[in-house]
Amino acid sequence: MALSASAAAAARLVKYGEAVKLAKLQGGTPEQQEKLVEAAKKGQSKRIKRLLKAGAVVALEGANGSTALHWACYKGHVDAVVTMVKWVQRWKRKHPDPNNALPNARIYNRRSVGKNQPGWTPLHWACWGKSEGVVDLLVNEYKCDLRCKDKSGLTPLHLACTADNAAIVGHLVAPGGTFLSHRHMRDTLGAIESGLGNTPLHVACSAGAEKVCRILIDCNAPLDRLNHNGACPVDIAIAGGLTRIVTLLNRAKLRLKRHGEVDARKRQQQEAIAKMHADAATAKPESQMQRDKELGFGLAGLQLEDKKRERRKSTRLEQSR
Numbered sequence: 001m002a003l004s005a006s007a008a009a010a011a012r013l014v015k016y017g018e019a020v021k022l023a024k025l026q027g028g029t030p031e032q033q034e035k036l037v038e039a040a041k042k043g044q045s046k047r048i049k050r051l052l053k054a055g056a057v058v059a060l061e062g063a064n065g066s067t068a069l070h071w072a073c074y075k076g077h078v079d080a081v082v083t084m085v086k087w088v089q090r091w092k093r094k095h096p097d098p099n100n101a102l103p104n105a106r107i108y109n110r111r112s113v114g115k116n117q118p119g120w121t122p123l124h125w126a127c128w129g130k131s132e133g134v135v136d137l138l139v140n141e142y143k144c145d146l147r148c149k150d151k152s153g154l155t156p157l158h159l160a161c162t163a164d165n166a167a168i169v170g171h172l173v174a175p176g177g178t179f180l181s182h183r184h185m186r187d188t189l190g191a192i193e194s195g196l197g198n199t200p201l202h203v204a205c206s207a208g209a210e211k212v213c214r215i216l217i218d219c220n221a222p223l224d225r226l227n228h229n230g231a232c233p234v235d236i237a238i239a240g241g242l243t244r245i246v247t248l249l250n251r252a253k254l255r256l257k258r259h260g261e262v263d264a265r266k267r268q269q270q271e272a273i274a275k276m277h278a279d280a281a282t283a284k285p286e287s288q289m290q291r292d293k294e295l296g297f298g299l300a301g302l303q304l305e306d307k308k309r310e311r312r313k314s315t316r317l318e319q320s321r
Helices: 007-012 019-025 030-042 045-053 068-075 078-094 122-128 132-141 156-162 166-173 182-189 200-207 210-218 233-239 243-282 288-295 298-320
Strands: none
Touching: 030 045, 030 068, 030 078, 045 078, 068 078, 068 122, 068 132, 078 132, 122 132, 122 156, 122 166, 132 166, 156 166, 156 200, 156 210, 166 182, 166 210, 182 200, 200 210, 200 233, 210 243, 233 243
């Protein structure tokens, strides 16, 4: 029974515990699936190719609920990941599925299932295994979803912060060397896990990851966000006795406060200029140049200051001669 002739039957078989039936449907066997997982753990790309040609399926879960791709990502075998993903891409071209019902169609964000599995995607597994090369591949080449959450609400960035890996955090917040858009950055840095309500910055402070904290602060991670216990990141750092991180967070808050004061002054100046123009529209007509000179606002006032500055400069030059 060929898979191309029974796509609907295959879709009905995609359930937990039905991996054996689907493997047989594609021409594979349970033994081949086990061998595929073993080869993925060891990074044996050539063996993976032979098993896939024999009928093994990349997207099927093993006994513990994880796929061969999950294990390759966790172990950091970039070649094995590329081999399986390319195989899936060829498979999708041969077996078009407009409804995305088949398991291979969702390979990039395929979650691990089962009672003891947290529901991690391949990107979660790569971050937890500190596999920098695989993270770079998944984020920059295959454009995996950075905001995907597991059953506990953890994103890949949470796991990278827990593992104290600054290089992987850099890949996640600035994929391809370009920072995420404002909306995606806000969703990624402000993501809250459902258990304790911690953001990635909370997790980094709890792990004592100073370099990771610096990266998150530079990306404008929320500093005053409270978790379910009413603690902000600096509270966690103080409780852990992490004085360097406490100093880092306090300096970041001070910079934000100063920027806020500068923005407030700019708004006051803009409001004053707007009020001046509104008053000028209703006042008696008079010279615009004279009014700007008296108030010190507008283009005329700036030009007057520039002229005074040039005069002082030329005077100093003449005196020096």
